[in-house]
Amino acid sequence: MDTPEYPKAKVFIIVEIIEYVPNSVVIKTIIKKTTGNVSAVSFDSGEMLTEKTSPFDTFIQVIDGKAEVVIDDVSNLLDTGQSIIIPAHCRNAIKANVRFKMISTMIKSGYEDLPV
Template sequence: MATFDKKTAFSLEDAIDYAGGGVVSKQVTKNKGGNITLFSFDKGQGLSEHTTPFDAFAQILDGETEINIGGEIFHLTRGQSIIMPANIPHSLKATERFKMLLTMIKGE
């Protein structure tokens, strides 16, 4: 897993590559308040339904995805974002290959 140096500028989209037929993740930073992770998904790849105990903010950096939050489907493309609320089941599928920045914020 690559690490990111503090006080060093970088391009989010260029900081992670696609893997044919796979999913790639790179943790940008993590502390007791939450974490920030980059993901790339090849077309057809995804994450199965799960819940987390804190809100998750997904920012689409490239491509297209379908995100299911509590049974409601959202189609997102480059430049769009969505908040997946804590304790609500969610999943995602790459309708085209895509990259996202995921920010997880722990609740009080």
């Protein structure tokens, strides 16, 4: 299923365009292109995105609450306003010890010449 982008040329407050849903992780696509995407994500307390790896760097910025971002078994606790870059090809998981919202930005370029 293709997720539509957020409307262009429309002013919005990022933290207000996504709601918390009990026992859920909610993802709202802001921009989706072949070269990358930007998403707003909300996590209810106790929820998580299971461990995975990505072939691309991912920029995470917490916009409400506190997040735990685990990169190659190293836990990073982020407060509102803090950010971290998850390097390409690193194992990572995102956990909500308390509910939080974040922006996730993945750039899908710069790795074209690297061996797989």
